[in-house]
Each structure stands twice: as C-alpha cells, then as structure tokens.
C-alpha cells in the first residue's frame with residue numbers, strides 16, 4: 001500500500017511538532033524517517049498510524065483519504081522501541097493476541113490462528129519458543145516477537161518507531177539485516193523511525209531527513225549522502241570539517257587553498273563555509289597538489305579498520321580531521337607533532353547570503369602548476 005502525506009501540520013499548544021510536511025511513500029518500499037531528537041519523526045509516524053490527528057493536511061492510503069479514519073480501521077502494524085509484549089502471556093499468545101480479540105464473526109478458527117502464529121514465528125526465526133514467556137527471551141528476540149505480533153493481523157503496512165533502539169550494537173546489526181531480508185520476502189511497505197544515520201543509510205530504500213518538524217530532503221541513501229540538499233543534511237549524515245572562507249569570481253578560498261566554483265561568478269566577495277568529510281581529506285608526506293595544506297598532527301585515534309587523525313592547519317590554525325586506511329597510515333609512518341599535507345578532495349560550499357549549497361572542485365593541475373611557479 002502506498003502512503004501519501006499532504007501538507008500535514010501538528011501542534012501541541014504553541015509548539016509545532018510537524019510543520020507542513022508532504023511525503024510520497026511508494027508501495028513496497030522500506031523508508032527511514034531520520035532526524036535528531038525532537039525533529040518530529042515519531043509524531044509523523046503517529047499521524048500516519050492514526051494515533052494522532054493533524055491540525056491541517058491529508059493522509060491517503062493508495063489514493064484513499066484516511067485523514068479522519070479511526071486507528072483500528074487503518075489496519076496498520078505498529079512496533080515501538082520498547083517491545084510492549086504482554087508479560088503474563090506466552091510468545092504464542094502474544095502473537096495470537098490481535099486475532100483472538102477480533103469479534104467472533106471475523107475471528108479465524110483456533111486451528112487457523114495456531115497455523116498463522118506458527119508460520120509467523122517461523123518467519124521471525126523463533127519457532128520452538130512459542131511456549132516461553134517474554135522474560136525468557138533476549139531483547140532482540142522480543143523485538144522479533146513484537147514484529148510477528150504486528151504482522152499477525154495482516155497490516156497494510158508496518159510502522160516501526162526506533163525498533164532496535166534499546167538493543168546493543170551487535171544485535172542491532174543482526175536485526176537490521178534480518179529486517180531487510182524480511183522486507184524482501186514480504187514486499188510490505190515499511191516506515192521506520194531512527195536517529196541513527198548508519199541504520200537509515202544501510203537499511204532504507206529511501207531516507208526522509210527531518211529537522212525541526214520539517215523535511216529537509218528525501219532521497220535514496222546515495223542521494224542524501226552524496227548530494228545533500230543543505231548543510232543540515234550534510235552535517236547530520238556524517239562527520240564534517242568546517243572551514244571559514246570567501247567566495248568571488250568563480251573561486252572559493254579556504255585559508256591557503258583555492259577551489260573552482262564556476263557558479264559563483266559574482267564580483268562581490270561573500271563569506272562562505274567549506275564542508276569536507278574526514279575521508280575526503282587525503283594526507284601525504286609531501287604536497288600532492290598546489291592546493292595541499294600543511295597541517296600538524298595533534299592526535300591519532302585507532303578506530304578499528306580506520307585511523308582518525310586530528311590535525312591543526314598551519315594557515316588558519318583551524319582543526320582538521322582526516323580518516324585513512326590502516327595501510328595508508330602505515331605508509332605515512334606518522335607520529336604526533338609531524339607535519340603532513342592535506343588535499344581536500346570533495347568540498348561543499350555554503351554561501352549563506354544566497355542560501356546556496358554546492359560542490360566546489362580542485363582547479364585543474366595545469367592552472368595550478370602556473371600558480372605554483374608564479
């Protein structure tokens with residue numbers, strides 16, 4: 001089932017939690033609502049579920065207006081962060097619950113319920129544990145029971161609110177992969193809330209980045225990561241180096257380094273901020289490019305498969321963070337206090353007076369050679 005959210009607004013008193021949000025969620029997609037705490041993700045999910053009613057706007061399921069439909073009529077499967085299982089019921093009874101409480105006329109027979117519950121427990125890889133109680137399961141297993149319970153009533157789609165939020169990193173990883181496979185099997189529309197960018201990028205077909213009740217950008221994980229619409233999205237999706245600079249006549253200057261920005265052809269000089277990810281900072285013992293920056297190594301952090309270096313730029317004294325592979329780190333043979341050269345490979349520039357956020361490029365090497373020689 002597809003979901004369409006049109007100009008939805010929801011306020012609590014004078015505070016607007018969801019502000020004029022429009023969204024298209026195509027049938028069968030796995031969609032992440034990603035944003036910092038308080039950005040309105042849960043409120044939007046609850047509005048889609050029918051647990052809240054909007055002040056303005058409409059919600060359509062497969063083109064049908066559901067804005068004022070009761071939550072029970074919407075046939076939504078909902079799973080919260082804290083698996084709200086019934087503690088006094090077995091796993092079997094928990095999963096069967098939504099079916100056993102149906103009015104007699106539409107309730108499946110006992111045998112049908114038994115079969116459905118066992119199929120679902122097989123689907124979530126918990127068959128054999130039907131007789132246990134929630135307290136006898138691990139956190140990850142309980143969360144899978146919660147999913148099975150939500151699926152038991154054959155919902156039109158699933159809404160998951162930080163489904164793995166309370167679990168440790170390794171279990172989260174496993175459940176992410178498991179959810180991805182489950183989604184491939186069921187082809188059900190799933191919307192999940194997370195504040196973890198890695199989870200959103202790894203799992204979702206489409207990511208909706210939210211901030212202060214608004215949607216900042218919607219796109220595939222590749223799009224939001226590699227073509228962020230604005231500084232907020234860029235900053236929220238990964239670590240970032242910020243550099244103060246200026247822009248004029250097709251050039252951005254960040255300290256001693258200069259980048260080409262043909263779109264900035266104005267003759268008036270404007271302040272600009274450069275954004276560079278740590279893995280886009282290339283480090284070398286000697287300058288690789290006329291625009292390479294000298295920087296002193298301040299700290300070295302081992303991150304497992306990567307090394308993170310904190311450096312101080314010698315031109316502006318700004319801090320610079322770089323991430324390099326273990327192999328490259330070994331080749332650099334570097335220690336705290338050494339001077340290295342940093343080449344910024346992928347720079348985004350924000351020009352506030354124009355509200356523009358665009359990529360800038362290292363100038364062609366030939367032009368640089370001239371500059372370096374001159």
Ligand SMILES: Nc1ncnc2c1ncn2[C@@H]1O[C@H](COP(=O)(O)OP(=O)(O)OP(=O)(O)O)[C@@H](O)[C@H]1O
Nearest residue numbers: 012016017035036037038039040041042043044195
């Ligand atoms: N029932 C309510 N009454 C008053 N304010 C509310 C209510 N529900 C949510 N809010 C406020 O609306 C804002 C958005 O809340 P929401 O729970 O949607 O954010 P979120 O992005 O899901 O955050 P988190 O990741 O922390 O759960 C918050 O500032 C919150 O305090």
